Amino acid sequence: MTPIYLTDDKRWAAIERRDRAADGAFFCGVRTTGVYCRPSCAGRPLRRNVAFYETREAARAAGLRACLRCRPDEPIETLAYGLGDTPLGLALAASSKAGLALLVLGDDRVAMVEDLAARFPRAQLIEDQDSVAAALAALSAAIEGSAGAGLALDERGTELQRAVWKALRDIPAGSTASYAQVARAIGRPEAVRAVAQACGANPLAVLTPCHRVVRSDGGLSGYRWGVERKKALLERERAA
Structure with a gap:
């Protein structure tokens, strides 16, 4: 729920701390630049140059235009x-x-x-x-090696990244695959480097098991959350 900022003092305090929780609750107009912004905008106006508006429409009616930095007209x-x-x-x-x-x-x-x-x-x-x-x-x-409840995912990535992440979820627990094997699994055998990059960009630790991907020689290679965690995960799965 969006917090309520009832006074100008509270609104200004939100701007000073670049409070993203305040975005959408009000808009900040800057007289000297002629723009209106989100409270979290990185710009640092002086208090005397600032006016507050309940809506974008009110800011535009005052002759202000949308800030190109924080893009206050885009959906939150x-x-x-x-x-x-x-x-x-x-x-x-x-x-x-x-x-x-x-x-x-x-x-x-x-x-x-x-x-x-x-x-x-x-x-x-x-x-x-x-x-x-x-x-x-x-x-x-x-x-711990148990299957949790299925979760809806909001995956954000390129088509190749999403294909890699899906392929990772197809690797059985207790097993591993090389980057080259994953590349072949998604039909892109030449994309070994891109597979490694997609593993590094994996947004869902363990649930999308990039820890099951190893070098062709079986070495653990890197892991964005620490090689020791990768080693522990693989040992747990092999022992299950």
């Missing part, structure tokens, strides 16, 4: 997110109305939320643990 997407502990450490999940958009492992809560904001720069981020509880539970279950 809301992402609910939450963090939780798993058998392999801290995890963050984020979901849109379409489904699970991000599920990552990490070690630092602040850094993980900052990474989320950087990945979705035009989204309104709302911390809502209940909205992502099922995703975090599914992640823990997958780490």
Whole structure:
């Protein structure tokens, strides 16, 4: 739910902290530049040059145009997110109305939320643990070797990336595949490097099991959430 900013002081405070939760609640007009912005815009106007508007229409009626930096006329997407502990450490999940958009492992809560904001720069981020509880539970279950409940996914990537991610989910638990094998599986045997890049860009840790992809010689290669986690996941799956 979008917070309510009833006073100009609260609105200005939201602008000063670039509060993305305030996006859509009001608009900031800047007299000196003739534009109106989202509260989270990276621009730093002076307070004396700022006016507040309830709607885009009101800002345009005042003779202002949309800021090209924050693009206040584009639809606002809301992402609910939450963090939780798993058998392999801290995890963050984020979901849109379409489904699970991000599920990552990490070690630092602040850094993980900052990474989320950087990945979705035009989204309104709302911390809502209940909205992502099922995703975090599914992640823990997958780490422990159990099949969690099926989740709707909001995968965002190129056609090749989505093909790679689907192929990864077809690799059975306890098994591995080389990057070259995955490339052949998607019908792009020449795209080994692109497969490796798609694995590195995988937005859904463990549920899309990029940890099951290894070098042709069987070496673990890299893992965006740490090689030790990759090793632990493979050992758990082989022992199951």
